[in-house]
Amino acid sequence: MSVTHPPATPEINLVDTSDLQESLAAGWRDFQRAPLLGLVFSAVYVVGGLLITWAMTTKGQVWWTLPASAGFPILGPFIACGFYEISRRLEAGEPLVASEIFGVIFRQKDRQIPAIAAVIVVYFLFWNFLSHMIFALFLGNATMTNVSSSLAVFLSPEGLAMLAFGTAVGAVFATLLFSLTVVSLPMLLDREVDFVTAMLTSFALVKENPAVMLSWGALIGVCLFVGMLPAFVGLFLVLPIFGHASWHLYRRAIT
Secondary structure (H helix, E strand, C coil): CCCCCCCCCCCECCCCHHHHHHHHHHHHHHHHHCHHHHHHHHHHHHHHHHHHHHHHHCCCCHHHHHHHHHHHHHHHHHHHHHHHHHHHHHHHCCCCCHHHHHHHHHHHHHCCHHHHHHHHHHHHHHHHHHHHHHHHHHHCCCCCCCHHHCHHHHHCHHHHHHHHHHHHHHHHHHHHHHHHHCCHHHHHHHCCCCHHHHHHHHHHHHHHCHHHHHHHHHHHHHHHHHHHCCCCCCHHHHHHHHHHHHHHHHHHHEC
């Protein structure tokens, strides 16, 4: 089935909290209409999170978590396209054929999604390097055996300063990444645009609607954190709702 793409040139709209509410409501409706597919896509993150936790707590192989965690920014954009494609089909009145949806995801490898996934991976690796530098700056002289047995060092004045500074820097990095990707990913599925245009448009949207869009990012962050607390199982609900809702917010924010 051929997909009719909207005009490539994006135009930014003003959004308010009602757009966020309507997008969430639409995301919930889409999840209710296609729950099994939503659970399948979410399972990638749930299983991955459980495996990383198992490696850290049971095996003590902290080193293994870096390459494993790097897989999330690689797979994440493709999994997100699954949620977007479901919502796009529901919006267009097209049938939800699983093989066709997975086919759309697979075909993204020949479009712009791999490029934006590469940007996210480089971003992730740079943040990992920077976080190690921050750790060394504040706690380089502290005596530590391993993370699990040296938690008390984080309660020292140097440890608390490191946590405060690292959190502030991390918030800046997270805000920038959110600004560059909040609507660029659904845009790349929906339109024939390059990833640079998509990311700049996404950044411009946040710049034009800072309070609303940053509130949206904060809400996503809080819900993801809460969803991970009960052994990651909350992600089975959080990821599909926000995945579908992101498509609807994109449709409201970009024309």
